[in-house]
Amino acid sequence: MGNKAGLLKADKEKCKKDGICAAECPMAIIEMNHGEGYPRLIPGTEPVCLRCGHCIAVCPHGALQHASIPMERCPTIIKDLNINHEQAVQFLRSRRSVRIFREKPVEKEKVAELIEIARYAPTAGNRQMVNWLVITDRDKIHQLAERTVDWMRFILEKGPEAARAPYFPAIVNAWDKGLDRILRNAPVLLVAHAPKEALNGMVDLTLSLSYLELAAPTMGLGTCWAGLLRGAILSRPQIKEALGLPESHPHHYPMMLGYNKLRYYRLPERKPPKIVWA
Ligand SMILES: Cc1cc2nc3c(=O)[nH]c(=O)nc-3n(C[C@H](O)[C@H](O)[C@H](O)COP(=O)(O)O)c2cc1C
Structure with a gap:
């Protein structure tokens, strides 16, 4: 040596x-x-x-x-496992937000395996400060959805015009009919979070969640970003507290996880990119 x-x-x-x-x-x-x-x-x-x-x-x-x-x-890279461009494009384009989950709970080892993969996402300065909260208690997940609906009702009744999203009434009405359009009866709710010392914490945890969501389908699992719950958490600090997120962790985002009930047959189109070539 x-x-x-x-x-x-x-x-x-x-x-x-x-x-x-x-x-x-x-x-x-x-x-x-x-x-x-x-x-x-x-x-x-x-x-x-x-x-x-x-x-x-x-x-x-x-x-x-x-x-x-x-x-x-630090295993050696196995060249035969590399995917080609065409495979990469289909893999990335076929990632979907999953909103219909099977009843089946997700095994703890599978959640742990996904989080294990997510930790290879880049982090600013390689600081790796993303933390994970894994909620599998269905009652707790239901209560979080309910608190989100409460917040949506409040916005619809008293919120400023700009906050009244046009899709809120349908989601609230569905809830009143027993349909959860907030957390979609997902068996697992993941929350990636990071402390304030992580200066790029929001970017880091977003990338980690993206890695996780890309890896999930290879295990029959699907994910969906829980933006409505996120809105409620930001507006109501009690919800953040009820989640058990540390006060010193200002960066957080929730994501639903469960076994995907359906499969997809096509790759939907998206808007053309807006590019300035300078
Ligand atoms: C930050 C973020 C928040 C989102 N929040 C929700 C949500 O609360 N509920 C939901 O059903 N979908 C949510 N989505 C999923 C988007 O609606 C979805 O990504 C978009 O419609 C495109 O579909 P795709 O992910 O299958 O390509 C969210 C996505 C992102 C990136």
């Missing part, structure tokens, strides 16, 4: 001193121009290292080890 100090160790047998790791390092804290020319962290820069693992991921020779990234948790 190369330099003894620091987080990064280069295997002298394998390292070709090509400097790829140094070029790749987002913090520019790997140097090649000392001693025998093997890569090392510039002394004193350990606290700056993002622990993103790019140095070990990009090394074609498998020559680097990082003290805080266990190699046994």
Whole structure:
């Protein structure tokens, strides 16, 4: 092994001193121009290292080890598992907001597996500060939907004109007929949340939820962003409290999860993108 100090160790047998790791390092804290020319962290820069693992991921020779990234948790990329462009386009376009769930509860291991996948979404500065609240108590989910309807009724009766969404009456009427158009009788409600110290917390958790929603169909599961509940949470701090979200976590978004009852046969069209080529 190369330099003894620091987080990064280069295997002298394998390292070709090509400097790829140094070029790749987002913090520019790997140097090649000392001693025998093997890569090392510039002394004193350990606290700056993002622990993103790019140095070990990009090394074609498998020559680097990082003290805080266990190699046994960094599998080699299997080329045969890569999807081609056409597959990627269909995969991304076929993601759907699922609103009709099977009665079947979702196994705890499956929820855990989805959250496990979601943690590979990018986070600003690789800070990985997204937390998860998993609600499987159907009564609690129903109560949250009910509190959302209460809030919608209030908006319809007393809210300012702008807040009165045209689709609120139909959703409230459906509720009165016993139909949950808020949380769709989902067996699971996930809430991704992040502390105020996570400066890009909302972006981070949105990306995590997006990863989760993309992975869900591969397990027969479907998701839907719970925007109505989110509106109610923002307007009524008691709902946030009832959810058990820490006060110090201002970033949060709820998402429904359950087994998808239906399947889709077509990829619906969307508006053309608005682009300025400058
Ligand atoms: C931030 C956000 C909030 C949403 N909130 C709700 C919601 O409260 N209820 C609902 O049925 N769908 C909700 N949706 C789903 C959108 O209506 C859906 O993404 C859109 O109609 C396009 O359909 P697709 O997701 O199947 O492509 C939400 C989506 C997003 C991104």
